[in-house]
Amino acid sequence: MVKEIERAGIPVVHMCTVVPISLTIGANRIVPAVGIPYPLGNPLLGEEGSFKIRMKLVKKALKALETEVDGQTVFE
Amino acid sequence: MEKKRVVHYINNFFAGIGGEEKADIPPESRPGRIGPGMALAEVLGDKYEVVGTVICGDSYFGENIEVAQEKLLSMIGDFKPDAFVAGPAFNAGRYGVACGTIARAVEQKFSIPVITGMYEENPGVDMFKKDLYIIRTGNSAADMRVAMPKIGALLKRMMEGEEILSPEAEGYIPRGIRVNYFADQNGAARGVEMLVKKMAGEAYVTEYPMPVFDRVDPQPAVKNIKKARIAVVTSGGIVPQGNPDRIESSSATKYGIYSIEGMDMMSPNDFMTIHGGYDRAFVTENPNLVVPLDALRQLEREGEIGELVNYFVTTTGTGTSIGNAKGFGEQFSKKLVEDKVDAVILTST
Numbered sequence: 001m002v003k004e005i006e007r008a009g010i011p012v013v014h015m016c017t018v019v020p021i022s023l024t025i026g027a028n029r030i031v032p033a034v035g036i037p038y039p040l041g042n043p044l045l046g047e048e049g050s051f052k053i054r055m056k057l058v059k060k061a062l063k064a065l066e067t068e069v070d071g072q073t074v075f076e
Numbered sequence: 077m078e079k080k081r082v083v084h085y086i087n088n089f090f091a092g093i094g095g096e097e098k099a100d101i102p103p104e105s106r107p108g109r110i111g112p113g114m115a116l117a118e119v120l121g122d123k124y125e126v127v128g129t130v131i132c133g134d135s136y137f138g139e140n141i142e143v144a145q146e147k148l149l150s151m152i153g154d155f156k157p158d159a160f161v162a163g164p165a166f167n168a169g170r171y172g173v174a175c176g177t178i179a180r181a182v183e184q185k186f187s188i189p190v191i192t193g194m195y196e197e198n199p200g201v202d203m204f205k206k207d208l209y210i211i212r213t214g215n216s217a218a219d220m221r222v223a224m225p226k227i228g229a230l231l232k233r234m235m236e237g238e239e240i241l242s243p244e245a246e247g248y249i250p251r252g253i254r255v256n257y258f259a260d261q262n263g264a265a266r267g268v269e270m271l272v273k274k275m276a277g278e279a280y281v282t283e284y285p286m287p288v289f290d291r292v293d294p295q296p297a298v299k300n301i302k303k304a305r306i307a308v309v310t311s312g313g314i315v316p317q318g319n320p321d322r323i324e325s326s327s328a329t330k331y332g333i334y335s336i337e338g339m340d341m342m343s344p345n346d347f348m349t350i351h352g353g354y355d356r357a358f359v360t361e362n363p364n365l366v367v368p369l370d371a372l373r374q375l376e377r378e379g380e381i382g383e384l385v386n387y388f389v390t391t392t393g394t395g396t397s398i399g400n401a402k403g404f405g406e407q408f409s410k411k412l413v414e415d416k417v418d419a420v421i422l423t424s425t
Contacts, residue, residue, distance in 0.1 A: 004405025011295035016424035028294035
């Protein structure tokens with residue numbers, strides 16, 4: 001799906017937990033997520049802590065969208 | 077001895093009936109061989125005869141698959157075939173799909189050997205390689221003189237009931253069938269041999285090739301994210317409570333587009349996860365862990381992003397075939413383009 005969105009002309013950032021899969025399928029902008037059952041946040045840290053992580057990751061994703069890349073790039 | 081009867085399918089172009097402007101011609105049937113059928117007859121030799129050729133325009137076939145298939149099957153049946161050849165289609169996509177469709181239909185209806193030929197990137201390959209012997213060809217008709225002898229040779233072996241050898245030996249595209257055989261050396265020895273070659277920088281052939289994935293060049297960066305229209309897509313299986321479209325919890329065959337208009341966050345009262353590939357407990361309590369609506373709305377209010385489109389796109393990623401996922405992506409991306417989306421955040425679990 002990532003590739004088809006990009007192929008259609010829209011820049012896309014893939015936020016995913018299993019980065020090697022994302023690399024294998026061919027996503028170009030990749031932001032590693034936290035965990036498989038909770039990619040964007042960490043409920044173990046409570047609502048507030050979890051939200052902070054989510055906000056940080058989303059901002060990182062927006063940054064990735066604003067960044068020129070010339071190949072697959074993982075935004076650590 | 078009576079000759080074995082072979083029927084050949086080709087498109088209008090190979091039949092010499094015009095080019096793209098004639099691609100809408102409906103099925104027709106002609107006795108004997110035409111165009112590439114000449115080369116086929118030559119390869120097959122005296123014991124076989126190309127008794128008839130059926131022709132259809134690729135566009136007609138693509139737009140009227142059911143009707144075209146039915147008519148062609150009836151025409152093919154009239155020739156009382158012992159075997160059937162379609163194409164080869166090389167890298168012509170619609171022709172490849174037509175060849176695969178009709179070859180499979182002929183095999184199912186008449187239970188006779190069928191064969192076609194395509195370039196490996198022809199979309200017909202992925203659609204039909206499991207069902208059919210597809211001879212691997214070059215990407216254009218210039219390869220006909222190489223491709224047709226391989227098609228003829230394999231077809232003869234199939235008609236004579238001989239054992240069909242490996243894809244490499246026969247020249248067809250691997251069908252994903254495993255065949256047991258006795259190797260000269262055990263796995264450990266073969267593995268070490270490969271490793272030594274790999275370390276020495278020499279060529280070696282893996283016994284377990286990984287699938288090849290295609291690549292897309294990255295789009296240029298978003299110029300001004302503060303003015304951008306952003307959409308969220310997910311493979312994390314978030315759906316409205318009750319899963320109204322009954323999206324599968326694994327091996328999805330569909331995706332959904334659901335409104336988030338006027339919502340400040342993904343409320344667990346409104347949304348649930350049906351994904352069968354992870355522990356759903358956390359996301360059930362807080363779907364924002366997959367669709368980060370709460371964070372995005374805050375950024376929207378603060379002017380950090382232009383605006384969020386008023387829906388998200390969702391399916392289940394686990395076990396879903398690449399073909400299906402690609403199809404979903406192609407379809408919903410059209411909507412994203414129409415809705416002037418500047419950038420997409422795609423989340424996966």
